[in-house]
Amino acid sequence: KLEKGYIWLSVIVLVAFIAAITYSSVVLAIVVPGNDGQIVPKPGETLFAAVTRTKPFDQPGVRQTGPGTYDVVILGQAWMFNPGAIELPVGAEVTFLGTSIDIDHGLYIPGTTVNIMLLPGQIAKQKYRFTRPGEYRMICHEYCGMLHHQMTGTLTVK
Ligand code: CUA
Numbered sequence: 001k002l003e004k005g006y007i008w009l010s011v012i013v014l015v016a017f018i019a020a021i022t023y024s025s026v027v028l029a030i031v032v033p034g035n036d037g038q039i040v041p042k043p044g045e046t047l048f049a050a051v052t053r054t055k056p057f058d059q060p061g062v063r064q065t066g067p068g069t070y071d072v073v074i075l076g077q078a079w080m081f082n083p084g085a086i087e088l089p090v091g092a093e094v095t096f097l098g099t100s101i102d103i104d105h106g107l108y109i110p111g112t113t114v115n116i117m118l119l120p121g122q123i124a125k126q127k128y129r130f131t132r133p134g135e136y137r138m139i140c141h142e143y144c145g146m147l148h149h150q151m152t153g154t155l156t157v158k
Helices: 002-027 047-053
Strands: 034-038 061-066 069-077 080-082 085-088 093-100 105-108 115-118 122-129 134-139 152-157
Touching: 061 085, 069 085, 069 105, 069 115, 080 152, 093 105, 093 115, 115 122
Parallel strands: 069 093, 085 152
Antiparallel strands: 034 122, 061 069, 069 080, 093 122, 105 115, 105 134, 134 152
């Protein structure tokens, strides 16, 4: 009898979890940063060479993709972001596309929900809409060695 109770309890907990996940993804439209593929070097090729020949990472920076929509293509490397300074108009609907050319880095923009890992050759993707003008800081939030603390950049919205 007691066992039956436990089984029912575990079923209820499971249903509650599934409901919570469904609620967050459907109702709240929470989008977890996605993995959008992997850049694999050819035999004998460096990761740097592989990334910098792969679109869109052959041309890091901002590009407009439609009315009010932009791609920000960003590379992490020890110890800087490329580009290190980004400018966007207020209201810009941005898709960040990021990867690393060497070791594990991260991209965190305080005051926003932009928080992605920049892993070697792995393509990370996250959307964010900049509704407030200002000077935002881009921070590497994954320890990446000696000058990790200096790996910052600026994103200006005006
Ligand atoms: Cu790059 Cu820490």
